[in-house]
Amino acid sequence: MASASLLAPGRHDPLSTITLDGISISATDSGDSDADDSFHDAEDAPRSTKEQQRAGQVDNDDDDDDDDDAPPAFPSLNSAQRQSGAPPSSSSSSSSKPSSAAAFLQSIKAAPPSSAAYKASKDAALMPPPPPTLGGGGGGGGAAAAAGGLRVPTRGNGSGGGLAVPPSTSALSAPPGVGGASGATLNKGEKKRKKVALAPGCSPLDWARLKNSTDLRGGITQLMRVTPSELKKHNTRTDAWSAFYGKVYNITPYLRFHPGGEDDLLRVAGRDGTRLFALTHSWVNIDAMIDTAMVGVLVSE
Numbered sequence: 410m411a412s413a414s415l416l417a418p419g420r421h422d423p424l425s426t427i428t429l430d431g432i433s434i435s436a437t438d439s440g441d442s443d444a445d446d447s448f449h450d451a452e453d454a455p456r457s458t459k460e461q462q463r464a465g466q467v468d469n470d471d472d473d474d475d476d477d478d479a480p481p482a483f484p485s486l487n488s489a490q491r492q493s494g495a496p497p498s499s500s501s502s503s504s505s506k507p508s509s510a511a512a513f514l515q516s517i518k519a520a521p522p523s524s525a526a527y528k529a530s531k532d533a534a535l536m537p538p539p540p541p542t543l544g545g546g547g548g549g550g551g552a553a554a555a556a557g558g559l560r561v562p563t564r565g566n567g568s569g570g571g572l573a574v575p576p577s578t579s580a581l582s583a584p585p586g587v588g589g590a591s592g593a594t595l596n597k598g599e600k601k602r603k604k605v606a607l608a609p610g611c612s613p614l615d616w617a618r619l620k621n622s623t624d625l626r627g628g629i630t631q632l633m634r635v636t637p638s639e640l641k642k643h644n645t646r647t648d649a650w651s652a653f654y655g656k657v658y659n660i661t662p663y664l665r666f667h668p669g670g671e672d673d674l675l676r677v678a679g680r681d682g683t684r685l686f687a688l689t690h691s692w693v694n695i696d697a698m699i700d701t702a703m704v705g706v707l708v709s710e
């Protein structure tokens with residue numbers, strides 16, 4: 410092929426091979442200093458030629474315009490793959506090339522036609538990868554795409570690195586009582602948390618699994634009208650009912666799953682626990698928590 414005559418003897422640098430071959434396809438362009446035309450010609454190179462050039466390269470995606478329009482960014486100039494292939498680098502062999510080819514290469518390297526991918530690959534040989542940038546304004550992927558690389562999406566919060574802990578949280582200490590944060594101090598009016606260590610197999614997830622798969626009514630098949638005196642009969646650890654917001658629940662199976670401990674929950678066994686419940690954790694959705702353990706509604710005597 411005509412490209413062989415433009416290559417320096419013994420020169421196998423894929424970078425120069427592609428570029429020079431691009432010129433060779435349109436022979437009349439060989440003296441054209443317009444780099445844009447040269448790269449366009451390379452894009453139009455016959456497929457078989459391009460495949461030969463790409464032999465041994467990782468990226469075989471023909472649809473990638475960057476690959477076709479610019480000297481290959483992959484394998485990158487300092488990659489192990491490229492080094493193991495052992496083609497001599499362009500800088501080390503430039504002195505042995507014919508002066509016209511060397512000058513042409515030089516002109517391309519000095520001003521590639523708006524080829525950000527080529528510039529990135531060239532820079533990669535000289536310096537470590539840049540630190541992650543912010544994707545402020547939703548345009549975070551733009552620079553990465555232009556550089557021909559993939560980036561982890563970052564949050565455009567306007568400060569700090571993409572995956573770093575938001576600066577606002579660094580000043581916070583753990584909530585009192587959480588994770589054994591003994592050094593945590595309580596603000597005035599703040600209550601100390603009283604969560605207990607649950608036994609193995611008694612996590613909230615275990616409870617969710619149990620209550621969704623098992624009948625927890627303790628033998629009750631139909632919802633009952635429960636009077637306070639009836640409720641009072643179920644006040645033991647093995648048979649505990651309690652009323653919350655007008656509904657009566659069999660809390661016996663939930664005792665060992667209660668994050669606040671069995672004893673606290675047992676305080677309301679056999680009676681209306683609405684007030685204590687609301688005082689302790691009004692945010693807990695009791696219906697979602699133990700709906701399958703509901704045995705009836707609370708009625709007056």
Ligand code: HEM
Pocket residue numbers: 601602603604605653658660663667668669670673674676677682685686689690693695698699
């Ligand atoms: C069937 C009724 C109840 C259910 C479903 C229930 C459920 C829960 C849940 C889900 C939590 C964890 C809350 C969180 O992490 O924010 C919790 C914590 C707690 N519960 Fe209950 N609870 C019930 C009744 C009660 C009652 C009647 C009392 C008090 C006598 C009580 C005292 C506590 C306490 C002290 C905590 C720890 C709160 C903390 O410091 O984080 N609970 N409960």
